Amino acid sequence: MTTQSHALHSPASTGSAAARAVGLVKVYGEGRTAVRALDGIDVEFAAGQFTAIMGPSGSGKSTLMHCLAGLDTPTSGRVLLGDTDLTGLSDTALTLVRRRRIGFVFQSFNLLPTLDARANIELPLQLAGQSADPVWFDHVVEVLGLGDRLTHRPSELSGGQQQRVAVARALVSRPDVVFADEPTGNLDSRSGAELLSFLRASVRELGQTVVMVTHDPSAAAYAGRVVLLADGRLAGQITEPTADSVLAGLRGLGA
Amino acid sequence: MLRITLAGLRRHPLRFVLTGTVIVLSVGFTAGSLVLTDSLNRAATAEGAPKADFLRFLLLMLGTVSLIVAAFVFANTFRIIVAQRTRELALARTLGATRRQVATGVLVEASAVGLAGGIAGIVLGVAAGSGLGILIADGTYELPTVVSAPTILWSLAIGLAVTVGSAVHPAVAATKVAPLAAVQAVPDGADSRGASRVRVRTGLILSAIGALLLTAGAALPAAGYGLVLVVPGAAICFLGILVLGPRIVPPLLQALGAALAAVTRPSRSTTRLATANAARNPKRAATTAAALLIGVTVVTGFVTVAESARSSIGVILDQQVPADFVVTTHSGAGVPDAAIEAIEALPEMGASVSLSRTTATVSDLGEVDVAGMDLHRYDEIARVNGDGSLNDVAAGGAAIDDATAKRHGLAVGDPVSVGGRTFHVAFVVDLRDVPFAGVIVPPQAFAELFPDVDGPAQFAVDAVEGVRIAKARAAIEAVAERLPDVSVYSNIESRAELDRQLDRAVSVVLAILALAVVIAAIGIANTLSLAVHERTREIGLLRALGVTARQTRVMLGVEAVLASVAAAILGVAVGVAFAWAAVATIPNLVFTVPWSRLALCAVAAGVLGLLASVVPARRAARLSPVVALATE
Numbered sequence: 005m006t007t008q009s010h011a012l013h014s015p016a017s018t019g020s021a022a023a024r025a026v027g028l029v030k031v032y033g034e035g036r037t038a039v040r041a042l043d044g045i046d047v048e049f050a051a052g053q054f055t056a057i058m059g060p061s062g063s064g065k066s067t068l069m070h071c072l073a074g075l076d077t078p079t080s081g082r083v084l085l086g087d088t089d090l091t092g093l094s095d096t097a098l099t100l101v102r103r104r105r106i107g108f109v110f111q112s113f114n115l116l117p118t119l120d121a122r123a124n125i126e127l128p129l130q131l132a133g134q135s136a137d138p139v140w141f142d143h144v145v146e147v148l149g150l151g152d153r154l155t156h157r158p159s160e161l162s163g164g165q166q167q168r169v170a171v172a173r174a175l176v177s178r179p180d181v182v183f184a185d186e187p188t189g190n191l192d193s194r195s196g197a198e199l200l201s202f203l204r205a206s207v208r209e210l211g212q213t214v215v216m217v218t219h220d221p222s223a224a225a226y227a228g229r230v231v232l233l234a235d236g237r238l239a240g241q242i243t244e245p246t247a248d249s250v251l252a253g254l255r256g257l258g259a
Numbered sequence: 260m261l262r263i264t265l266a267g268l269r270r271h272p273l274r275f276v277l278t279g280t281v282i283v284l285s286v287g288f289t290a291g292s293l294v295l296t297d298s299l300n301r302a303a304t305a306e307g308a309p310k311a312d313f314l315r316f317l318l319l320m321l322g323t324v325s326l327i328v329a330a331f332v333f334a335n336t337f338r339i340i341v342a343q344r345t346r347e348l349a350l351a352r353t354l355g356a357t358r359r360q361v362a363t364g365v366l367v368e369a370s371a372v373g374l375a376g377g378i379a380g381i382v383l384g385v386a387a388g389s390g391l392g393i394l395i396a397d398g399t400y401e402l403p404t405v406v407s408a409p410t411i412l413w414s415l416a417i418g419l420a421v422t423v424g425s426a427v428h429p430a431v432a433a434t435k436v437a438p439l440a441a442v443q444a445v446p447d448g449a450d451s452r453g454a455s456r457v458r459v460r461t462g463l464i465l466s467a468i469g470a471l472l473l474t475a476g477a478a479l480p481a482a483g484y485g486l487v488l489v490v491p492g493a494a495i496c497f498l499g500i501l502v503l504g505p506r507i508v509p510p511l512l513q514a515l516g517a518a519l520a521a522v523t524r525p526s527r528s529t530t531r532l533a534t535a536n537a538a539r540n541p542k543r544a545a546t547t548a549a550a551l552l553i554g555v556t557v558v559t560g561f562v563t564v565a566e567s568a569r570s571s572i573g574v575i576l577d578q579q580v581p582a583d584f585v586v587t588t589h590s591g592a593g594v595p596d597a598a599i600e601a602i603e604a605l606p607e608m609g610a611s612v613s614l615s616r617t618t619a620t621v622s623d624l625g626e627v628d629v630a631g632m633d634l635h636r637y638d639e640i641a642r643v644n645g646d647g648s649l650n651d652v653a654a655g656g657a658a659i660d661d662a663t664a665k666r667h668g669l670a671v672g673d674p675v676s677v678g679g680r681t682f683h684v685a686f687v688v689d690l691r692d693v694p695f696a697g698v699i700v701p702p703q704a705f706a707e708l709f710p711d712v713d714g715p716a717q718f719a720v721d722a723v724e725g726v727r728i729a730k731a732r733a734a735i736e737a738v739a740e741r742l743p744d745v746s747v748y749s750n751i752e753s754r755a756e757l758d759r760q761l762d763r764a765v766s767v768v769l770a771i772l773a774l775a776v777v778i779a780a781i782g783i784a785n786t787l788s789l790a791v792h793e794r795t796r797e798i799g800l801l802r803a804l805g806v807t808a809r810q811t812r813v814m815l816g817v818e819a820v821l822a823s824v825a826a827a828i829l830g831v832a833v834g835v836a837f838a839w840a841a842v843a844t845i846p847n848l849v850f851t852v853p854w855s856r857l858a859l860c861a862v863a864a865g866v867l868g869l870l871a872s873v874v875p876a877r878r879a880a881r882l883s884p885v886v887a888l889a890t891e
Contacts, residue, residue, distance in 0.1 A: 075803055076885045096807050103805020110803075110888065113796050118535035130528035131805045173804075 021084070022051040022181050022213040023072050028081035030067050030236075041067040042078065043236035049181070054207040054214045056224040058250065059233035060257065066185060068233065069217045073106055073183045074098040086180055103128050107174025111186035114170035115158040122154040125173045136176050144175050148202060164195030171202055175212060182206070184216040188223055200226040221250035232257060275372055277785045278336045281778050282376025282418055283383055285322070285329035288774055290384025290414040291391070292318035297405035298392045306400075321768065324557050325775040326421055331550040332782030334425035335543065337369060339789045341429045341436075348436045358434040365433050369426030370419060377418025381411055462503030469496025473836070477843035485844025493837045497556065500833060504545030509538040511825045519817065529810050532801070533817035536790070544822065547786045551779035551826035552833075555864060558772050559834025559857055560841070565765045566853040567842045569758065581694070582611075582640045582719035583728065584735055588744045593714020598745050601738045602720060607731040609723040610639040613715035614694075615705050619678040621698055624667055628697030629677060631705025631715075634658055634686070640721055643693070647671040647686035656685025658699040678708045776867065779826075783819055784871035791815065791879045798879050799887025808880040815876035816869055823868025827861040 030042040041064045049055050049072075057065045070076035071083055074090050077098075083090040085105060090098065102108075107128075115124045125145070129136050145151055148168045158166055167187060174182045184203065188196035204226045206212040216227060224230045230242040230250055234257045242253050296315035303310050341348070348361055356364075389404035396402040472492025476485040500507070516534025520527045538544055586594050586602065593615070602608055615631035634649050643649070645661065652658050657675055664687045669675060673684045677698055690696060700708070722731035732749055739747045791798065798811060806814070835852055842850040 070885050073803075076883070096809070099802065099805055099807040102803060108803050110800070113800065113888075116532070116535075116797060116800070118532070118539045123531075127528070128804050130531075131810070133528075 020051060020086075021048040022053075022086060023049045023215065024084040025068065025072060026082040026084070028068070028071060028083065029079045030064070030071060030076070031079045040236050042071065042081075044081070045233075045236070045238055047231060047238060049213065049215050051180075051213050052207065052211050053229060054204055054227045055216070056227035056230045056245075057215065057217045057233060058219065058221075058224050058230055058254065059239070060254070061219070062235075063233040063239075064236040065217045065219075065233050067236075069183055069185055069215065072215065073108070073181075074102050103131055104177070105180040107177060107179040107182040109167065109170045109174050109182065109184040109187045111189040114173075115166055117158050120155050120157055121150060121161065121169045124158070124169055125154075125176055127173065128177050132177075140178070141176055144172050147205070148172050162195075163191055164198065167191060167195070167199050168202065171199065171206070175206055175210070180213065182212055182214045184214060186218055187216065188218070188220065196223065221254065222247040224250045277781060277788070278333055279372055279376045279379070281329045281332050281781050281785075282373060282422060283379045284774060284778055285325040285421070286377050286380030286414050286418040287383035287387065288325055288771075289319065289322040289417055290381045290410060291388035292322055292384075293410040293413065294385050294388030294404065294406055295392055295395075297407055297410065298389070298402055299395070301405050302396075302400065302402050318771070321771045324553065324772065325778055326417065328550045328553050328775045328778045328782075330421045330425045331546060331553070332778060332785065333369075333372075333422055334428060335546040335550070335782060336785050336789070337365065337426045337429035338432065338546070339543065339786065339793075341365060341433045343789065343793050344433075345436055348433055349438050352436060352438040361436070362430040362434050365430035366423055366426055369422045369430075373419040373422030374415070376422070377415045380418060381414045384414065458502060459506055462499045462501075462506070465499030465502060466496050467499070469493065469499055472496075473840040477840040479844065486841065489837075489840045489844055493560075493840065496837075497553075497833065500829075501545075501549050501552075504549055505541035507829065508545045508548045508825060509541045511829065512538040512544060512821050515821050515825055515828075516817075519821070526810070526813055529806070529814045530817055532806075533814045534821060536794075536814070537818045537821045543786065547783060547822055548826040548829070550782045551776065551823055551864060552830045554772060554775040554779050555827050555830025555860065556834040556837070558769065558776070558860060559831045560838045561768060561772065562765065562856055562860070563835055563838035563850075563852055564841055565761060566856070567838070567848050567851045569761055570851040571848045583721045583731065584719070584747055584749050586718040586720070586735075586739070586745060586747050587716065589746055590744050592744065593712065593716065594718045594745065595714065595742065598738070598742050599715075599718050601742075602718070602735055605734050605738065607722055607726045607734045609721045610636065611718065611720035612636040612640060613702065614717040614719065615702065615709075615712050615715045616695070617709050617712050619709070620676075621678075622667075622676045624663075627663070628695050629705070629709075630695060630697065630699045631702045631709075631712075632699055633702055634688075634699060637693075640719060641692060643688055645686055645688040645692070647684070649686060651683075651685035652699070653701055654685075655682070655701065655704065657682035658686040658688050659684055660690040660693060660696045661687050662690045663696055663698075680704070680708060776864070780823070780867040780871045783822055783868055784875060786822075787815060787819055787872055788875035788878070790818075791875045795882065795887050795890045798882055799884045799890070802882065802884035803888065811880040812872075812876040815879055816872045819868040819872035819876075820865050821868075823864045823871070824861060827864035830864075831857045831861060 025045050025047050028042050028045040029040065032039045032041055043064075045064075045068060047068075057068060059065045067076065071078045072085075074083070074085070074093070078091065081091070085101065088101065088105075090101065093101065108114075115121075116127070119127065123130075125141070126136050145154065148171060150165070150168055150172055153161060153165055153169070156165075158169075161169065167190075170187075171182075174184075182203075187203070188199055191199065200223055203214050203216065207214050207228070214227075216223070218224055225245050225247045227245060228243070230245045230253065232239045232241060232253055239257050240253060242249055245253075292315065296311045296318065299311040299314070302308075351361060351364075352358075385404070385406055392402045392404065469492050472488050473496060476488030476492055479485040479488065513534060516530060516537065520530040520534070523530055586598060588594055594613070599611075599613065603611055612633055613631075617629055618626045619629045621627040621629070634643060634652050637643065638649060645658075647656075647658075657677060659669060659675070664670065664684070669684055669687075671684050671687055674681050675684055675698065676682075677700060682700060682704075688699070693699070705712075720735070722728060728749065732747075735747050739745045801814075802808075802811065835857070838852075839850055842848050
């Protein structure tokens with residue numbers, strides 16, 4: 005990762021919040037079987053930062069990410085992406101926000117099996133009727149070491165390579181925020197560490213904003229800040245985390 | 260295993276409703292045909308009228324097309340279901356189900372659908388058959404509804420044969436699921452494996468043999484015998500094309516998709532995704548297309564042959580003297596002299612000729628058509644070409660058509676005995692110029708030889724040049740009305756009448772074949788809804804990455820349209836080729852391709868494909884990305 009890419013600075017990082025949740029509540033089901041997955045969350049994610057969302061199973065961390073990323077609509081409260089209020093947007097408007105301003109890296113099944121790596125990376129831009137800035141595209145591909153894999157189908161790529169293609173796709177459209185949902189969950193520890201280094205580098209060197217959901221303390225240690233969740237509520241945060249401090253923080257939740 | 264099977268039926272009722280519909284329709288048609296023709300036959304026997312055996316044969320032949328299409332749809336559905344159930348089947352194998360139990364499970368499921376569909380089909384068929392019978396009888400006679408035991412047994416047997424027969428291959432595939440597959444990835448329907456080399460070779464050999472038979476049949480000089488080669492040739496060639504399907508269909512889909520992407524710039528990426536999806540599994544794409552391909556090929560072949568027959572109506576009609584008007588009698592007796600005199604006296608009428616006909620023993624040629632006609636007068640209506648002199652015929656010679664002459668080695672000057680009297684061949688006439696094959700003698704000689712023939716079978720007359728046909732017809736009809744038994748028709752009018760009859764026949768057959776096309780469209784809907792099911796996570800991913808609900812619908816719509824239009828294009832090409840060979844075997848038939856109708860057929864296939872996509876596409880568009888992504 006010896007690149008001088010500060011000149012290729014990506015999104016508008018003004019130092020303000022890239023994403024924000026205000027009084028966020030998400031209830032699944034109705035009546036007696038209702039589950040409050042999110043129970044009044046107020047949280048901010050600063051631009052140009054790598055933030056990890058952590059918590060035990062059922063703490064609501066995935067639901068929070070889905071609401072922040074416009075994949076799910078909250079029951080009440082507000083979600084802001086930069087200055088845009090996502091709450092109340094129509095399905096189509098939300099889709100366009102995801103396409104233009106958000107990048108995704110999921111745990112698995114990140115890529116379309118029918119498209120080769122290049123087509124997968126370019127997909128969000130293609131959907132918007134745009135084409136990738138060739139300099140930026142080459143840079144991202146080079147940094148992720150995918151140069152000789154662009155014509156391969158997902159089935160011809162290793163798990164680690166597939167996840168790197170997903171990261172390239174998330175970065176190439178220079179989104180306001182990249183959301184990563186357990187991105188290393190299906191990788192061996194070496195590939196996982198490599199991927200997390202890439203994500204961290206994209207924040208430090210390319211100025212990207214990354215929000216990652218994980219349950220792995222050593223993965224969270226790559227972030228600049230960890231937000232802890234328990235029972236759908238905010239349960240604290242750790243800045244400049246290490247695997248040990250994260251583990252201690254989790255224990256403090258009584259998990 | 261049986262319990263697992265039945266649980267499968269209960270859990271996914273929709274896919275069995277769709278496949279069941281296919282069976283109900285195809286079995287229903289066959290059952291209905293049997294009920295209708297049985298009923299017509301009973302009524303016919305009661306009245307001593309001829310039986311409806313030809314109708315029965317025709318209906319059952321057309322019904323077979325639907326049954327074959329249904330079998331393709333059914334086989335494809337089962338193959339997809341087995342592929343999607345890999346985990347379930349592997350789990351059953353892990354827990355101790357034997358291969359035999361797994362295969363039996365699939366077959367039991369197929370027979371359950373076949374039996375239920377067969378029963379429903381019989382009910383539908385009886386209702387449709389008796390309903391149509393009432394329409395045909397039109398209140399003029401009592402038509403009993405005959406539902407015989409053979410009808411019921413045959414219909415049930417056909418339903419079971421189609422379902423179980425087409426489930427055998429998927430059942431064998433199910434036995435090959437390894438227990439370990441339970442822990443492996445979810446099947447996503449992507450299967451880049453194309454056709455094996457053996458398959459390609461088999462397909463090429465079959466198509467080549469078929470094409471060879473087709474062209475040989477088309478080139479066979481003996482009239483009518485060519486069909487004996489053309490029909491099996493077409494069948495073998497078509498089989499070859501079906502075998503080659505996984506090699507032919509995906510490139511066709513890709514070419515169509517690229518063309519569509521080029522003209523629809525704004526949704527180019529959606530079109531690209533749809534194209535990739537349509538061609539992602541070559542075998543499945545080929546089978547889906549095959550169902551529609553069969554229907555379109557049969558429709559195209561039929562429409563093209565019918566169109567060729569239409570443009571050859573002139574050839575058929577010209578069995579009559581090609582005059583403006585032809586006078587005959589309703590009873591078949593000779594046209595009375597009074598009528599001929601009255602018509603010849605009309606100022607609107609010009610050249611005319613009488614034609615008397617019979618058959619007689621001619622030399623040692625056996626029974627031959629003999630006509631009494633003044634060839635000079637005929638020559639004024641339609642020019643006659645040939646060797647010899649018309650004057651010599653008028654002077655007491657005979658004329659003979661060149662085909663008959665050639666067959667028996669007769670030439671101008673040779674003696675020929677007609678009905679006991681010896682003539683000399685004075686003229687060898689081009690067969691295309693006269694309305695029949697055989698011998699022509701002067702009217703005088705004909706009257707002397709055959710006193711039993713009570714007058715000319717036809718009296719043909721042209722209107723004087725410059726007189727409007729409508730005015731001439733009014734005049735001639737005024738004369739005919741005064742004379743009992745005499746009828747007049749104009750060639751122009753009978754052409755229109757034949758046209759109408761042909762149109763009616765074409766519409767009826769097309770309506771029946773439409774059933775096969777509709778069944779194929781249901782097949783596309785079925786394949787697509789199964790594809791949506793297995794691609795749930797993929798659709799969730801696309802929605803997350805910014806594909807709108809509308810784009811999702813468009814994507815699936817384009818996928819269905821590509822599949823149906825590819826099948827239609829292939830079907831039109833193959834059908835036209837088959838029709839060409841069939842037409843070539845029938846002498847005097849002019850091969851004519853109704854391009855505009857065929858283009859309409861391709862458009863209709865596209866529209867059907869689009870309709871087939873509506874329900875699965877709506878379901879796909881409604882998927883919530885979060886739920887879809889979490890699907891196993």
